[in-house]
Amino acid sequence: MEITDVVCALCGCVCDDLVVEVEDNEVKKVKKGACSVGKSKLMGHGRIKSPAIRENGSLKECSYDDAIKKAAGILAAARRPLLYGWSSTVCEADKVGIELAEEIGAVIDNTASVCHGPSVLAIQDVGLPSCTLGEVKNRADLVIYWGANPTDAHANHMKRYSYISKGYWTAEGKKDKKLIVVDVRETKTAKVADVFIRIEQGKDFLVFSALRALLLGYEDVVPEEVGGVSKKDLLEAVRLMKEAKFGITFFGMGVTQSTGRHNNIVNAIQMTRAAHTHTKFSIMPMRGHYNVNGFNQVCTWETGYPFSVDLSRGYAWYNPGETSSTDLLVRRECDAALFIATDPGAHFPGESIRHLAKIPVIQIDPFANPTTEFADVVIPAAISGIESEGNVYRMDNIPIRLRKVVDTEYLPDEEILEKILEEVRAIREKEGE
Amino acid sequence: MQTIRLKLKEEVMSGNARIPVEVDSLTPDKLVGKNEAEIKAVKVWWGNKEENTGELFDVRVEGEAGSAEEVKIVMEGDLSRVKHIGDGMKAGEIEAIGDVDMHCGAMMTGGKITVKGNADCWAGREMKGGELIIEGDAGANLCAMYRGEMTGMTGGKVTVGGNAGECAGQYMAGGEILIKGNAELLAGLNMHGGKITIEGDAVMPGADMTSGEIAVKGKVQDMMPSFKFAEAATIEGEEYKKYIGDLAMTEKKAKGVLYVK
Numbered sequence: 035m036e037i038t039d040v041v042c043a044l045c046g047c048v049c050d051d052l053v054v055e056v057e058d059n060e061v062k063k064v065k066k067g068a069c070s071v072g073k074s075k076l077m078g079h080g081r082i083k084s085p086a087i088r089e090n091g092s093l094k095e096c097s098y099d100d101a102i103k104k105a106a107g108i109l110a111a112a113r114r115p116l117l118y119g120w121s122s123t124v125c126e127a128d129k130v131g132i133e134l135a136e137e138i139g140a141v142i143d144n145t146a147s148v149c150h151g152p153s154v155l156a157i158q159d160v161g162l163p164s165c166t167l168g169e170v171k172n173r174a175d176l177v178i179y180w181g182a183n184p185t186d187a188h189a190n191h192m193k194r195y196s197y198i199s200k201g202y203w204t205a206e207g208k209k210d211k212k213l214i215v216v217d218v219r220e221t222k223t224a225k226v227a228d229v230f231i232r233i234e235q236g237k238d239f240l241v242f243s244a245l246r247a248l249l250l251g252y253e254d255v256v257p258e259e260v261g262g263v264s265k266k267d268l269l270e271a272v273r274l275m276k277e278a279k280f281g282i283t284f285f286g287m288g289v290t291q292s293t294g295r296h297n298n299i300v301n302a303i304q305m306t307r308a309a310h311t312h313t314k315f316s317i318m319p320m321r322g323h324y325n326v327n328g329f330n331q332v333c334t335w336e337t338g339y340p341f342s343v344d345l346s347r348g349y350a351w352y353n354p355g356e357t358s359s360t361d362l363l364v365r366r367e368c369d370a371a372l373f374i375a376t377d378p379g380a381h382f383p384g385e386s387i388r389h390l391a392k393i394p395v396i397q398i399d400p401f402a403n404p405t406t407e408f409a410d411v412v413i414p415a416a417i418s419g420i421e422s423e424g425n426v427y428r429m430d431n432i433p434i435r436l437r438k439v440v441d442t443e444y445l446p447d448e449e450i451l452e453k454i455l456e457e458v459r460a461i462r463e464k465e466g467e
Numbered sequence: 468m469q470t471i472r473l474k475l476k477e478e479v480m481s482g483n484a485r486i487p488v489e490v491d492s493l494t495p496d497k498l499v500g501k502n503e504a505e506i507k508a509v510k511v512w513w514g515n516k517e518e519n520t521g522e523l524f525d526v527r528v529e530g531e532a533g534s535a536e537e538v539k540i541v542m543e544g545d546l547s548r549v550k551h552i553g554d555g556m557k558a559g560e561i562e563a564i565g566d567v568d569m570h571c572g573a574m575m576t577g578g579k580i581t582v583k584g585n586a587d588c589w590a591g592r593e594m595k596g597g598e599l600i601i602e603g604d605a606g607a608n609l610c611a612m613y614r615g616e617m618t619g620m621t622g623g624k625v626t627v628g629g630n631a632g633e634c635a636g637q638y639m640a641g642g643e644i645l646i647k648g649n650a651e652l653l654a655g656l657n658m659h660g661g662k663i664t665i666e667g668d669a670v671m672p673g674a675d676m677t678s679g680e681i682a683v684k685g686k687v688q689d690m691m692p693s694f695k696f697a698e699a700a701t702i703e704g705e706e707y708k709k710y711i712g713d714l715a716m717t718e719k720k721a722k723g724v725l726y727v728k
Contacts, residue, residue, distance in 0.1 A: 113514030114486045139515025158615045239653075239671060240692055246715035247693035255714055260692045297634070297653060297674075304675075304715065346515035347489075352614055355588060355607065356569055367548075369484035369514070392483040 036065070041436045042072040043122070043419025045188050046321030046429035047195070052076075059440045061420065069189030075420075082402050082414035093412060098445060098453075105372070105396045105411045106457030109138050110465075112370035112394075114346065118359045119376030119398075120144040121323035123415075124424025124436060127447035128325075128332040131374065134455045137462075139346045141368075144329040145322070145376055146341045147358045152290040153319040154330055154340045155354060156299030163306050165282070165316040167194070167430045172201035174316075176278035178214045180302065181238065181288025182320045185222035191320070192223075196284065212274055216241070217288060231271060236293030237261025241268070242301035248272045249308035281315040290319070321429035324419070328427035363389050372396040374447060375415075379404030398450055415447045422446035468539065469532035471498060471506065474525040475544030479513070486514040487568055488523055491551040495538035495559025495578060503528045535559045535578075542567075547587075553580040556597065569606070572599040575623065588632065594642065596623045607632030607651070610644055620644070620661060636663045639679060655681045658723060675713050676723030682707070687727045691715075694725060702726065 040052040052067035054076060064073040085101035086093040109115055117140050120128050128144075135142035146154055170177075177196045184191040192198045200207040215227040216238075224230045233241050237260075244260040247253075249272055258265050275281055283306060289298045302317060309315035321327045330340035337343045339352035342359075355361060359378070362368050363386030370393055379387060380403060390408060397409035400417045416422040419436035421444065427433050445453075479488065489512040498506055506528065507521025520526060524544075532538045535558040542552060542563045550568040553561045556575040563571070566584040573592035581600045582590075588606035591599045593613060605627045610620035611634055619638035630648035637653070640660040649667035658676040665672070668685035673694065682702065694712035701707070707726040714721045 113516060114484060115515075155614065159617075237689070239674065240689055243674060243713070243715045244692040250714065250717055252693065252695075252714045252718070255695045256692050294652065297656060301674075301715075308715070347512055353589075354614065365548075366483070366485045367487060369482070369486060389483075 048428040115140040119374040120329040121326035122375040130451040152296030155296040173280040176281040182286025183221040234262030239294040325426035377403040472527040491554035494556040496535040604629035611637035682726040
């Protein structure tokens with residue numbers, strides 16, 4: 035059976051025009067629309083087969099009920115629990131997660147914390163003159179990728195939405211457009227750019243400030259070289275920005291996670307404002323996971339803050355750097371952790387993993403990964419967007435509903451969390467008596 | 468004069484997890500007039516649970532006080548996970564012996580805090596008055612703001628004996644900071660009032676500043692490309708170059724002054 039308009043649950047592009055062939059309740063082929071990484075996820079791999087609890091060093095299979103009871107017991111007893119992940123699952127699950135965090139006085143944080151969290155912080159400081167990807171497709175005649183390499187990381191991005199796409203006022207595709215790439219190395223994306231600006235590692239902040247000064251007309255104060263870039267190249271970039279009818283800067287982790295972090299993004303947004311003195315300009319973070327943005331949306335409407343929210347004192351305290359997961363773990367603050375749809379075992383610094391090895395860890399995930407190796411309770415879940423449905427937010431804040439294409443006996447994230455929450459409430463009620 | 472000695476019990480930090488204790492309820496103005504038993508019953512946060520001070524600290528009270536000005540709190544033990552020391556303090560004195568955790572002296576309006584060690588991030592956050600002396604190093608965001616706020620320190624005086632981390636004095640609007648060592652990236656970022664003196668080196672100081680003054684006595688690494696040289700200047704017998712910025716905020720707003728050697 036051919037299923038059309040399948041939504042890809044991989045990256046922040048959330049491509050929604052996939053065609054998938056399903057037979058005997060199994061995805062047999064991805065016929066259209068997905069990039070190679072998206073295709074690989076849809077075709078499936080390495081599932082966690084059964085709920086399990088670690089006993090004497092090894093995981094022993096158990097029932098969903100036993101694993102959920104064990105997880106609830108750990109969380110209800112914790113003095114500083116951390117609930118982390120939330121980006122590769124749907125908003126409906128995130129909502130229950132926040133309710134659970136509030137119930138047990140936890141810190142709740144999503145993968146933005148180690149990704150585009152700095153962008154979210156910057157947006158709070160200076161706002162975000164942004165647009166939808168549809169507007170970019172139809173209007174943008176200047177595309178800038180800064181510290182981002184979509185050719186490898188968001189493989190459909192240029193084709194669907196930016197440099198290569200053909201839109202209403204950009205019918206000729208890339209013939210009508212200019213592409214500037216700013217990076218510390220010549221990436222695949224840089225190789226196809228009209229202008230490639232190679233900057234010195236960690237000097238993005240200086241280059242943004244120089245571009246702002248040039249856009250505002252203070253050419254006389256800007257020195258001959260800034261952050262490894264000649265003034266001539268900066269002036270050429272400024273000329274292209276001024277001449278554009280509609281410019282867009284897409285930025286990635288090359289700039290959010292390098293020296294200066296969120297202040298780089300404040301500066302990038304301020305550069306966009308400076309460009310507004312000449313033309314229409316927009317800016318957008320290249321969000322990674324398909325629903326990393328959605329968690330930030332849900333968390334903001336539930337707690338007032340987008341990520342790294344500490345609910346231990348009964349109200350929301352938001353202080354990335356203090357309440358962000360890697361900081362908490364490196365400082366050995368947490369005494370229990372729940373990881374959902376994420377893999378800190380592969381992505382977090384060694385010091386935080388060493389701490390995780392000493393405290394009880396709960397994992398909810400469809401796939402086995404390095405975190406499974408030290409998790410004390412492992413709960414398998416249905417794959418959102420393949421085996422269960424729900425809402426997610428694309429990188430440009432557009433909500434899209436993931437579809438279900440095959441059936442499963444695994445529980446969806448939302449249901450697992452609801453059961454844990456119910457169990458935690460029962461424990462607390464008993465303690466209260 | 469009254470001295471209240473609070474020594475963190477060893478067992479509080481002896482587990483696998485080092486869960487911070489938050490002591491914003493233990494300032495001279497909040498403890499004045501309380502006897503030892505009453506102080507032991509004051510609640511402090513330890514993770515997601517409130518505990519009695521006496522459960523976590525050995526408490527000893529010496530002498531008597533008629534007002535908060537006459538109260539001195541001496542904090543001892545492993546304070547490296549004790550947060551919010553002197554947070555919101557109005558008067559009196561706190562002496563912390565050893566390294567202290569985040570938010571020491573945050574929101575304080577009066578009195579004096581001396582840290583005989585290093586202070587972690589956000590020391591003196593949004594400080595309004597009083598004096599904070601950190602004998603060792605200060606972490607990032609010294610005297611800066613809570614996330615999303617547009618105003619950091621507005622008054623008071625802060626002295627750091629060692630180095631300061633990133634973004635010292637971010638969004639600072641008043642008061643004075645003296646850093647005897649080096650300042651990491653972006654000291655005085657978004658500054659719009661007050662004065663920062665850095666006796667050592669600084670990296671990209673003064674970015675996006677619209678008012679206030681920064682003086683760097685050591686070397687400046689990565690001078691912002693959007694500052695305008697104004698004139699040569701002499702301060703306390705030493706020669707400086709005076710710059711005006713940050714022009715990236717537009718010339719109309721750029722009223723910050725940056726002195727570099």
